[in-house]
Amino acid sequence: MDIVNELKKICPDNLLYKKEDIFVYAYDTSQNPDKIIMPLAVVFPKNTSEVSKIAKFAYKNNISLIPRAMGTNHCGATRPSEKSIVVHFSKMDKIIKIDKENLVAIVEPNVAIGNLNKELDKLNLFFPPDPSNLAVSTVGGAIALCAGGPRTFKYGNTKDYVINLEVVLADGSIIETSKNLAKNVTGYNITSLFVGSEGTLGLITKATLKLIPKPQTRLITMAYFDSLVEAAKCVNEIINQGFIPSTLDLLDKYTIQTIEKFNPCGLLIDKEAMLLIELDGFKKSVFYELEILKEILEKQGAKNIVQAKNDEENENIWRARRSAFSALTQLKPSVITEDMVVPRNKIVDMINKIQELSKKYNIITATMGHAGDGNIHPNFALDLEKEKDNFLKLKDELFYYALSIGGTLSGEHGVGTHKKKYINDAIEQNAYKLMKKIKKLLDERNILNPNKTL
Ligand SMILES: Cc1cc2nc3c(=O)[nH]c(=O)nc-3n(C[C@H](O)[C@H](O)[C@H](O)COP(=O)(O)OP(=O)(O)OC[C@H]3O[C@@H](n4cnc5c(N)ncnc54)[C@H](O)[C@@H]3O)c2cc1C
Numbered sequence: 001m002d003i004v005n006e007l008k009k010i011c012p013d014n015l016l017y018k019k020e021d022i023f024v025y026a027y028d029t030s031q032n033p034d035k036i037i038m039p040l041a042v043v044f045p046k047n048t049s050e051v052s053k054i055a056k057f058a059y060k061n062n063i064s065l066i067p068r069a070m071g072t073n074h075c076g077a078t079r080p081s082e083k084s085i086v087v088h089f090s091k092m093d094k095i096i097k098i099d100k101e102n103l104v105a106i107v108e109p110n111v112a113i114g115n116l117n118k119e120l121d122k123l124n125l126f127f128p129p130d131p132s133n134l135a136v137s138t139v140g141g142a143i144a145l146c147a148g149g150p151r152t153f154k155y156g157n158t159k160d161y162v163i164n165l166e167v168v169l170a171d172g173s174i175i176e177t178s179k180n181l182a183k184n185v186t187g188y189n190i191t192s193l194f195v196g197s198e199g200t201l202g203l204i205t206k207a208t209l210k211l212i213p214k215p216q217t218r219l220i221t222m223a224y225f226d227s228l229v230e231a232a233k234c235v236n237e238i239i240n241q242g243f244i245p246s247t248l249d250l251l252d253k254y255t256i257q258t259i260e261k262f263n264p265c266g267l268l269i270d271k272e273a274m275l276l277i278e279l280d281g282f283k284k285s286v287f288y289e290l291e292i293l294k295e296i297l298e299k300q301g302a303k304n305i306v307q308a309k310n311d312e313e314n315e316n317i318w319r320a321r322r323s324a325f326s327a328l329t330q331l332k333p334s335v336i337t338e339d340m341v342v343p344r345n346k347i348v349d350m351i352n353k354i355q356e357l358s359k360k361y362n363i364i365t366a367t368m369g370h371a372g373d374g375n376i377h378p379n380f381a382l383d384l385e386k387e388k389d390n391f392l393k394l395k396d397e398l399f400y401y402a403l404s405i406g407g408t409l410s411g412e413h414g415v416g417t418h419k420k421k422y423i424n425d426a427i428e429q430n431a432y433k434l435m436k437k438i439k440k441l442l443d444e445r446n447i448l449n450p451n452k453t454l
Contacts, residue, residue, distance in 0.1 A: 003040055003063065007085070010053045014044035014091060025086045028071035028078040031334040032418045033388050039066065039080040044091045048166060048174060048205040054087060055203065056172030064447045067199035069110055069141035072133055074337045075416030077145065077198045081450045087203060089140055095119055096206070103211045104163060104180055109140025109204045116209075126214040128155035131412070132322050140204050146196030148412035150247040150278075150321075153372030155212075157412060159195045166206035167194055170443040180208045193438070198414050199449040201442045215280035218246070219290060220314050223302035224271035228252055231273035232348045234300035235371040238277070239344075241296055243289070247278035248372035252351070255324055255366040255379075262327040265320040268304055275302075275371070276321060278314075325379065328366055332381040336391070338398065342407035344374040353401050354378045361390040375411035400425070415453045423454060 004017045016022050019038070026036050040063070045051045058065050064084035071078045080086060093110035100123050107116065114134030116127055130149035131137040137147065143165070148157035164178040177191040178184050194202055225231040231250055238248065251259075251274045260267040267274070277293065279286045290307075297305055308314045328335045342350045351367060354376070358365035369376035378398070382391055399409060399422045409419045409426045424432065435454055439446075 003061075003085075006057055007041055007043055007054070010050055010057065011043050011045055014046065015041060017041040022086075025068065025071075025088070026080055028068075028073055028076065030074050030076045030079075030416065030418055031336050031384065032076045032079075032416075033384055033392070034076055034079060034417050037080050037082060037084075039084050039086045042086040042088055044088045046091045048168065051087065051168045051203050051205050052172045052174055054085070055168050055170060058085060058447055059171045059445060062445055062447065064450050065203070066449055067140075067144065067203050069138040069144075070112075070136045072131075072136050073141065073145060073414060073416065074339065075145075075410070075414045075418040077414050077416035077449070077452055079417050084450075089138070092205065093138075098123060098125070098211075100125065102180070103182070105209045105211055106180070107139050107207055107209065109143075109207060110138045113137050113139060113142060120211060121214065124214045125211045127161060127209060127211055129158045129161060132325075134322075139207055139209065143195055143204055143207060144197060144199045145414040146412065148370065148373070148375070150249050150276075150370055152370055152375070152412070153248050154244045154246040154280075159192060161210045162191055162195050162207060163210050164208035165191055165194055165204055167202035167204055169202050170445065170448050174205075175202075182210065196414070198416060198453045200439060200452055200454070201448065203448075215246070217283040217286045218278055218280045218311075218314055219286050220247075220308040220317050221277045221279070221290065221293065221297075222267075222304075222306045222317070223275045223277065223297045224268050224304040224306075225273045225275070225302055226271070228273045228351050229348050230301045231275050232351065232371065234275060234297065234302065235347070236344060237300050238293070238296055239372065241292070243293065243296075245277045245293075245372065246280045247276060248370070249276040249321070249368060250274075250347075250371035251276060251321075251324075251368045252366060254364070255368045258327045258331065258366055259320050259324050262330055263320050263323045265316050267320065268306075271303065276317070324366070324368060328379050328381050331364060332383055334382055334384045336380045336382070337413070338378050338380070338395070339375070339410045339413035340399065340402040340407055341373065341375045341411035342402055342405055344371075346405045346407065347371060347374055347376065349405055350376055350402060350407065354398065357394045357397055361387075361394040363387060363391060363394060370411070373411060374407075417452060420451070420453065
């Protein structure tokens, strides 16, 4: 059978199959040293019917499908496997409807979250999940990974904003998981089953998202500390005092210095740690909260407290914070961003371990995290050709340590191929067996994004 000719019948103008055209789709943002496998072809369906036809064809012929949005995941979740076709959703990127009265948006999967929020902004509405590369990250990718970002502590992550999904299953059948209602407990919550499933259970072709009113005011405070331990302790104190900031991020010295070096914005580079705290809400209450927050920060030993004075300064700081990953890429050929969650009272232990491993294996490490959630991102800048073995040893020690202190493998970046090795140690065995059964039920031929997650 000529796969290309068969696919041409479904998507005549939206198909790539020449080696030089599809080479790039063997990769994604994750720079995991896994084996690189070329897909057979890349298809760009325009609508649900075409996605369904592609799935029917793949199901019949036992060909794997690799759903792909912009490939910006950090865990190898879009790496092709043997005998696979990449299903690229870039032609399904329309905002179908924004319903202000009912606070929902209906979108195709490849809408960039940044573009969605630009449209919502005009209506004073807001979709909080923010995978930090807003201009590129898509709704479909964020749903499939259950992405989070800096606002999760207050607003929750993607799963809290998905109301209803249209999904094409492995055999090509099309289902709608719920209704476009704010509440619905009629039947099992199968919508959530697809959220965070990393494209292994179905192909998302439409999503209904919950929206919230946009906060009137946002205010960023940066608090600098002489040690990471002091900064981490301060996180707990802020929460103990009843604060739920929309962002409570922790940046170490190396992250601060790298951001400032490549995107100068006045960060204090001689400090060991910084807390980036955003308060949002009504203007009066935000300024009232700010006074109390400052008192807490001072009591907890913050050496410098810097306040964004207006929206422009707010934006500059956010731009700098979002640039951390790209800034690091200027240091070494590869940057591998890891993601783990630990109980909040173990953040200091985890950061100490990261620093210890960085020294032991001599790999440049810049750590930041959404400290309010106990979610830590160590970024490793390295030359994989020379440092691969050391990195793999470091990675093993890193994740087994996180698991040993009650943590887990990912809070928002997913498991993909990159952390699959540890999954047996991260999930209770009966739960793991149940997950395997669910996968088998929905994808008996294992054609949907195989070799990821489980
Ligand atoms: C600089 C940078 C910073 C980041 N910071 C954060 C952060 O703070 N928080 C965070 O959560 N994430 C962060 N991320 C990663 C983020 O998770 C991803 O960028 C995003 O969630 C999804 O990216 P994408 O749209 O490119 O999807 P892809 O990477 O293309 O795909 C992601 C997953 O979704 C699946 N998929 C895609 N489309 C569909 C579909 N229609 N149906 C079924 N499955 C589908 C894919 O198979 C894959 O498993 C960051 C990434 C970068 C590059």
